[in-house]
Amino acid sequence: MGLDTDTFRQVCASVERFVEERLIPNEARIEAEDDVPREIVQEMREMGLFGLTIAPDYGGLGLNMRQEAEIMMIVGRAATAFRSVFGTNIGIGSQGIVIDGTDAQKAEYLPRLATGEIVSSFALTEPDAGSDASAIRTRADKDGDAYILNGTKRYITNAPRAGLFTVMARSEPDQKGAAGISAFLVPADLPGLRLGQPDRKMGQRGTKTCDVIFEDVRVPAENIVGGVPGRGFKTAMKVLDRGRINIAASATGTASRLIAESLAYAHERKTFGKPIAEHQLVMAMLADSQTEHYAAQCMVRDAAALYDREGKAIQEASCAKYFCTEMVGRVADRAVQIHGGAGYMAEYAVERIYRDVRLLRIYEGTSQIQQLVIARSISRTWQESH
Numbered sequence: 407m408g409l410d411t412d413t414f415r416q417v418c419a420s421v422e423r424f425v426e427e428r429l430i431p432n433e434a435r436i437e438a439e440d441d442v443p444r445e446i447v448q449e450m451r452e453m454g455l456f457g458l459t460i461a462p463d464y465g466g467l468g469l470n471m472r473q474e475a476e477i478m479m480i481v482g483r484a485a486t487a488f489r490s491v492f493g494t495n496i497g498i499g500s501q502g503i504v505i506d507g508t509d510a511q512k513a514e515y516l517p518r519l520a521t522g523e524i525v526s527s528f529a530l531t532e533p534d535a536g537s538d539a540s541a542i543r544t545r546a547d548k549d550g551d552a553y554i555l556n557g558t559k560r561y562i563t564n565a566p567r568a569g570l571f572t573v574m575a576r577s578e579p580d581q582k583g584a585a586g587i588s589a590f591l592v593p594a595d596l597p598g599l600r601l602g603q604p605d606r607k608m609g610q611r612g613t614k615t616c617d618v619i620f621e622d623v624r625v626p627a628e629n630i631v632g633g634v635p636g637r638g639f640k641t642a643m644k645v646l647d648r649g650r651i652n653i654a655a656s657a658t659g660t661a662s663r664l665i666a667e668s669l670a671y672a673h674e675r676k677t678f679g680k681p682i683a684e685h686q687l688v689m690a691m692l693a694d695s696q697t698e699h700y701a702a703q704c705m706v707r708d709a710a711a712l713y714d715r716e717g718k719a720i721q722e723a724s725c726a727k728y729f730c731t732e733m734v735g736r737v738a739d740r741a742v743q744i745h746g747g748a749g750y751m752a753e754y755a756v757e758r759i760y761r762d763v764r765l766l767r768i769y770e771g772t773s774q775i776q777q778l779v780i781a782r783s784i785s786r787t788w789q790e791s792h
């Protein structure tokens with residue numbers, strides 16, 4: 407899978423133009439309105455951004471992981487809210503179906519996800535289950551040829567926009583932990599499904615999250631991803647592996663923007679008779695940020711290439727997510743420092759980005775969860791060879 411080199415180059419060039427000419431100039435508007443303008447969403451649909459990773463048979467562009475990562479490094483330069491609009495359709499909202507769905511599920515949902523006709527959402531987290539994902543309590547009780555869902559999902563990205571949820575729920579009461587969980591495809595208009603109040607967040611304005619509440623929602627058994635109950639936890643983990651490379655790439659893109667903003671300011675701002683870009687302590691900060699950005703870029707490209715070769719990259723996806731999201735936190739901190747007092751003011755992009763990137767270290771698996779996955783993986787390899 408993947409686009410040929412020439413076509414992919416053209417896609418990159420048009421996404422680059424879109425980011426520079428349409429997204430970055432509209433960032434202030436998102437901050438003011440707490441939403442992504444309708445016309446921008448429509449332009450995203452027309453460019454095919456909702457279908458980047460969905461196979462051409464279902465109307466998408468069929469990018470491979472390396473290509474997805476390159477696009478995310480470009481889109482990551484603009485405010486996170488833009489990526490969030492189509493991010494679930496190319497990632498956690500669609501990949502359950504892409505990776506583990508039946509042919510009928512693919513045919514039913516992927517074409518509409520690829521065009522952006524419907525937005526999708528991934529509902530795993532609960533009030534009492536975040537990092538410990540297999541502790542979820544949402545129940546799916548079998549009732550004839552359907553399941554009845556009851557429970558609450560929390561901080562669900564794109565829930566207010568979603569037409570389709572992938573919901574992880576406990577369908578096998580006799581099985582404890584991960585083995586008792588199934589992933590259900592739940593259309594948003596099913597009776598009994600309702601949304602909580604929009605969450606008020608530290609940053610990422612324009613990104614929509616809220617609770618999703620299920621009260622006796624009747625879901626046909628055929629809506630279990632892959633048609634077999636009890637496999638939902640593994641589907642969720644596979645979806646998150648891919649998602650983690652996507653987040654790592656976005657973080658890397660945001661770091662490049664922060665460096666560009668820092669350079670522009672450091673060349674314009676003068677102290678002690680010269681631009682601050684010529685002061686060695688500022689130069690050191692710029693150099694550290696550039697070095698870390700380069701390391702992140704290499705890591706993202708390597709993890710994505712491994713994913714394409716082997717169909718998975720669990721350890722490397724966690725390494726990349728961990729490093730790149732922590733890295734962009736440090737780069738954002740230096741960017742604010744380089745801007746001095748101005749960096750604390752809302753007129754400057756770095757003030758917003760500083761708040762926006764804080765979430766990257768938390769969602770789709772905290773840094774501590776990534777450490778756990780990485781350490782477990784290398785220990786397993788060590789044990790197998792001893």
Ligand code: COS
Pocket residue numbers: 498528530531536537538539540584639640643644646647720769770771772775778779
């Ligand atoms: N791909 C495929 N299968 C996986 C997997 C992966 N990446 N990770 C785990 N599994 C499988 C395991 O192989 C195991 O299968 P078997 O029972 O057949 O051996 C099963 O899933 C359970 O795995 P494990 O015992 O490792 O589960 P834990 O409960 O210990 O949880 C962590 C593992 C902590 C890694 C998991 O809960 C996690 O990723 N938590 C973070 C969740 C998260 O990212 N939340 C963010 C919100 S969603 S935006």
